[in-house]
Amino acid sequence: MTLSLKWAAAAIAAACITASLPFAVGHADDAASAAPIFGVKIPAGYRDWKLIAVGEETGLDELRGVVGNATAVKAYQDNKTPFPDGTTLVKLAWKRKPVDGLNGAFVTGPATTVQVMVKDSVKYAATGGWGFGRFIDGKPVDAAQHETCFACHEAHAKDFDFVFTHYAH
Amino acid sequence: MTLSLKWAAAAIAAACITASLPFAVGHADDAASAAPIFGVKIPAGYRDWKLIAVGEETGLDELRGVVGNATAVKAYQDNKTPFPDGTTLVKLAWKRKPVDGLNGAFVTGPATTVQVMVKDSVKYAATGGWGFGRFIDGKPVDAAQHETCFACHEAHAKDFDFVFTHYAH
Helix, strand or coil: CCHHHHHHHHHHHHHHHHHHCCCCCCCCCCHHHCCCCCCCCCCCCHHHCEEEEEEEEHHHCEEEEEEECHHHHHHHHHCCCCCCCCCEEEEEEEEEEECCCCCCEEEEEEEEEEEEEEECCCCCHHHCCEEEEEEECCEECCHHHHCCHHHHHHHHHHHHCCCCCCCCC | CCHHHHHHHHHHHHHHHHHHCCCCCCCCCCHHHCCCCCCCCCCCCHHHCEEEEEEEEHHHCEEEEEEECHHHHHHHHHCCCCCCCCCEEEEEEEEEEECCCCCCEEEEEEEEEEEEEEECCCCCHHHCCEEEEEEECCEECCHHHHCCHHHHHHHHHHHHCCCCCCCCC
16 A cells, blocks of 8 residues: 555544544634634533523524523523623524524524623623634634624623523423 | 512512523423423423524514423434434424614514424334424413424425425534
8 A cells, every 4th residue: 555545544533533533523622712802612512511591593594592501501490690700601593594484483594603602700891701603614703793793692681680581491 | 568468478489589580481390381292391491502593573473482401402413303202393483573773673572472392203103203392471272273284394394204394614
């Protein structure tokens, strides 16, 4: 076997391992994936967190699901704000996709963004105690977009510790 | 204290206990809550199950979230149908509620229905291996409504073991 064939075999093996993983990869928890300004990363294992609520953005034709870590879920269950340090919320967004043959029914299509809020009342004191991260394909968007996060949360969700999402009972 | 006052005190105490529970109650797992035809009940603890996907029914102005038990999540992760016996899926539905001051943004309003699918290939052999339950305020709807479940799943979701919901990656 020549060297190039060996490399090809290794590449195919690696591809097969990747293909056998149950979920999309590419959200590596490394320095490169930290959001500008806040340094927030996509938390490991978030896709298996508990559901807080769902939502929709008609302007973007998107459906959303918000999940939270154990600290977040407990705070919601105790109905207690401000949320404690360590609270992490992740909003998953997908394009809205019609169900064939069922008029008016929609399901989730391709994923669009993953948005993260992390509570650290000291580190993020200037932004209500929250750090923000917005990611597309596992990569953070630019600083300009991250500069808009807190102003909007402050304008519309100040009464609930700057969090839009309430628990969907 | 008269007897009626004692009863009133007991009722108030009971009401306070109920009010202090973090989540909506009324989904008692007893015989009265079994769905007609299938005998399916609302499974205990489903609200803490993992998120499979979200959806929308525009005709009903509803947002939905589908969660699954551990058997369901594993089957989705392994990308393997038919789903194994013991798979349970719960679809939570809420009225769609606009977010004040954010045009086009919607969140979950009041809960409407809870719908359950349970896989038992022997017990439910006549309906693709699935038992169905549809509940409003924790109470099953009538037999006539339950008679419509399988026909629709068969017509539109036969290729995915009669399940509409695919995993939202």
